[in-house]
Amino acid sequence: MTSNWRPEGAPDASLVLDPASRVTHGCYTTFLLIFAILTNGAAWPAAMKLGVRLRESQESASGQIGSWAFGLFLLPFLALGIWLIWQTICSFATQWYPVPRIELGEVVRAEGGIRAGSKFPVRWTFEERAGLFRSLSVSVVGLEEVQTLRGTDLVTERSVFHRNLLIEGATSFRQGLVTVSIPQDAMPSFQARHNRIAWMLRMEGVPRVRFWPMMVREFVMIVEAASNS
Amino acid sequence: MSGPRIELVKWGLAPGSMIQGRVLWDRRELQPEMVEVRLFWHTAGAGGKDQGAPIQEQFPVGVGLGELAFSMMAPNGPYSFSGKLLSIVWTIEVVVATQSVREMLVIGPGGREVVVGHEAS
Numbered sequence: 001m002t003s004n005w006r007p008e009g010a011p012d013a014s015l016v017l018d019p020a021s022r023v024t025h026g027c028y029t030t031f032l033l034i035f036a037i038l039t040n041g042a043a044w045p046a047a048m049k050l051g052v053r054l055r056e057s058q059e060s061a062s063g064q065i066g067s068w069a070f071g072l073f074l075l076p077f078l079a080l081g082i083w084l085i086w087q088t089i090c091s092f093a094t095q096w097y098p099v100p101r102i103e104l105g106e107v108v109r110a111e112g113g114i115r116a117g118s119k120f121p122v123r124w125t126f127e128e129r130a131g132l133f134r135s136l137s138v139s140v141v142g143l144e145e146v147q148t149l150r151g152t153d154l155v156t157e158r159s160v161f162h163r164n165l166l167i168e169g170a171t172s173f174r175q176g177l178v179t180v181s182i183p184q185d186a187m188p189s190f191q192a193r194h195n196r197i198a199w200m201l202r203m204e205g206v207p208r209v210r211f212w213p214m215m216v217r218e219f220v221m222i223v224e225a226a227s228n229s
Numbered sequence: 230m231s232g233p234r235i236e237l238v239k240w241g242l243a244p245g246s247m248i249q250g251r252v253l254w255d256r257r258e259l260q261p262e263m264v265e266v267r268l269f270w271h272t273a274g275a276g277g278k279d280q281g282a283p284i285q286e287q288f289p290v291g292v293g294l295g296e297l298a299f300s301m302m303a304p305n306g307p308y309s310f311s312g313k314l315l316s317i318v319w320t321i322e323v324v325v326a327t328q329s330v331r332e333m334l335v336i337g338p339g340g341r342e343v344v345v346g347h348e349a350s
């Protein structure tokens with residue numbers, strides 16, 4: 001039971017938004033790394049052993065069929081192992097993507113925070129490594145997020161109910177300015193232990209290197225009820 | 230009558246407005262000295278359940294009566310909400326002696342629940 005449903009972290013005096021935590025991302029990378037080591041550590045030695053056995057070809061015909069069948073059985077595990085290595089590399093690399101500095105306009109302070117129906121300027125600045133990306137998109141997203149236990153796993157699900165694309169595919173983006181509008185009838189931010197309603201400024205950068213993962217940075221904005229409701 | 234009953238003037242309320250209603254019970258069955266009215270939110274849907282701490286008020290009851298009029302302030306939030314994964318529901322609960330009754334009500338702008346549509350994801 002909770003007495004407070006209002007999210008913490010309303011804009012402070014400097015009006016700078018903080019990015020979502022990197023700790024979760026670090027845990028995800030570590031999980032991927034461990035899973036990749038275990039999968040590859042089991043699948044590849046077995047595959048190599050099988051390869052040596054088939055090359056030496058000392059087995060009877062029925063024995064060879066059995067070895068090939070085992071080889072086919074191993075294939076999905078080898079593929080999973082390779083995929084996990086790729087995902088681990090991508091996940092590790094994305095941690096070093098730059099974090100832009102996000103500043104809200106003074107009007108937010110004057111209005112006592114971000115309210116449903118308010119309109120305010122947001123400025124971003126990439127202080128480093130912006131050259132890694134070909135283009136940038138910026139949007140405002142409203143979403144529901146719930147956490148539930150499935151077996152022993154804590155699973156997080158999201159559903160987006162509002163998306164307003166402010167900039168799409170900008171190629172010059174080291175710094176920029178957008179005007180954010182929160183709908184008049186917007187549901188205010190809500191935060192409880194397992195459930196939340198969040199509003200975010202979402203930035204998506206397309207990397208210059210093909211097949212490299214997108215940069216996704218989310219900055220939570222605490223939206224309060226319109227002052228007339 | 231089987232157990233107490235709640236009647237509200239309005240079941241949809243704007244945040245900060247007055248909740249006005251009355252509680253009725255069988256005075257041959259229940260002789261309460263006080264009636265407690267509780268108001269709380271809880272979540273429903275795909276996620277784990279969260280519940281807000283109740284706002285509660287006690288109202289003294291005259292001897293031999295079978296009804297009580299009450300009023301209390303609706304809180305400023307959270308709004309009643311209906312989404313794809315999550316709903317936020319307000320409940321009013323009335324305790325009369327050993328029995329209680331619960332009903333849902335709506336607290337939101339204009340006395341309406343906030344309902345959101347969803348984009349394909």
